[in-house]
Amino acid sequence: MLNLPKKVTIIEVGPRDGLQNEKLFVPTEIKKQFISKLKKAGLKEMELTSFVSPKWVPQMADAAEITADCLDADSLNIVLAPNRNGINRVYAANCHAVAVFVGVSNSFNLKNINKSTQDSMAELKPIIHELKEKNYFVRACISTAFYCPYEGKIAETETLRLCREFVEAGVDELSVADTIGMAAPNEAYSLFSTLTEQFTDILLTAHFHDTRKLGLANIFASLQAGISRFDTSAGGLGGCPFAPGASGNTATEDVVYMLERMGIDTGIDLDKLMEAIEVVRPHLSREIDSGYYRLHTKS
């Protein structure tokens, strides 16, 4: 028999992980409408924006304005902060949920944020402690958890070790990512089975890119490993500018379609999700190529 949950939580990462990869600046007003319509579609947990340096990621220069406008009591509104500077900007905003991130791969972390994985952790641990003292919800995003574009295969033990460090530091959620979309379903099953066994008191989230069309198969495998939280991106937006070969995230609409068709409740309205995508679509440098969107707009 298949082991499937009755309910799954989708964490929408389109406004942050998705738009961050768009070279042309998407107007702040459009971002706000996009976020608002995503929430109306039922997406109650969301990465809103990122307090990275506007010099490095101009697309996220409006982080403070987006945060100020898009907070609401009904949703888990997560903002990213890469370092102490970012955290100080978060404190000036009024939000209550923060994501920090680090790559298991040292080479990736160096290219991504110019620090070794170890240096990142040394900086983040006191920050996490501080955030928890201030009652923030803290999400740790673990990138290159399976493969690295520079180092290749990442040992499962390395990923587990980093996850444990975050858990011991007191985070509320681990979002474990296949950053370059190379994990095979048996690898997804293996890592997430071990994670669900080892960490029973934490929110465990899987984040798959659809680079090789393996996103849905990996999600199906992870469901069987006991995972019931997935990061996805409306329209399949996103990727990673520092990971050669990486394309979009697994599309929210394709994941919701698959889950609902299996009788798993997501609380998400696909028609309203299509409306959200239409808000941002004219401002993107790419086509939406999720299966559901293509079928929906053709018919």
Add this chain to the structure above:
Amino acid sequence: MLNLPKKVTIIEVGPRDGLQNEKLFVPTEIKKQFISKLKKAGLKEMELTSFVSPKWVPQMADAAEITADCLDADSLNIVLAPNRNGINRVYAANCHAVAVFVGVSNSFNLKNINKSTQDSMAELKPIIHELKEKNYFVRACISTAFYCPYEGKIAETETLRLCREFVEAGVDELSVADTIGMAAPNEAYSLFSTLTEQFTDILLTAHFHDTRKLGLANIFASLQAGISRFDTSAGGLGGCPFAPGASGNTATEDVVYMLERMGIDTGIDLDKLMEAIEVVRPHLSREIDSGYYRLHTKS
């Protein structure tokens, strides 16, 4: 633990199911080169062509020439025949493996071949008997095994009943198809678990379309149901002209990539498969959009 086979057989359906959906005639010489290169890539079971009426499907008008040229002792060279006329043309050729087909859905079968499912079976049973007496390998293709574009959900019992009729008629293989790419992984698991339980002495093959990007997830689910044979199409060619909304088959290269990455042997060389696709690509009316092809040609 995951239940995965060590080895999987891929039945390449590109030259038949794939090209049949191309409106512009692909030159016979190109088809022959395509088939030859697919075989060199390790695809040892293949639907070569179809002896349908050239009036209905002009693309297959060269069925006799393709068959005469592409038979070889190392491969299972399958040709389709929809009815008595087709079978008589097969007898004039020198091949040894024939596929017959019927839809579980009566409405679909009527639209597809202008006969009720029952009338199709009444015509096919003596043909199958005759083919087996002549020592042909007989493959039964069961379309609309999950959903029908006209009738919606097909009851599992209906599909099982039709499969049993074919097995009792003496076929060697059942190829059970999600013709419009609507099956969810739990439905794939359910039907194929029952089929592998009920029919232990027959080759059981799953055929998934990738219309909603569920192809790989459905294959992963079917592996766990004990299936180790899959119909796929190089480049994701194909679909069904009579099934509104249906797009391509699950791409051979995406399936092989996923399987090999899980340590499952397919015997297929992906570089050589890319060469086969390049032969036919300039003659197609559509882009190749498999994940593997897009990554391979970008890099």
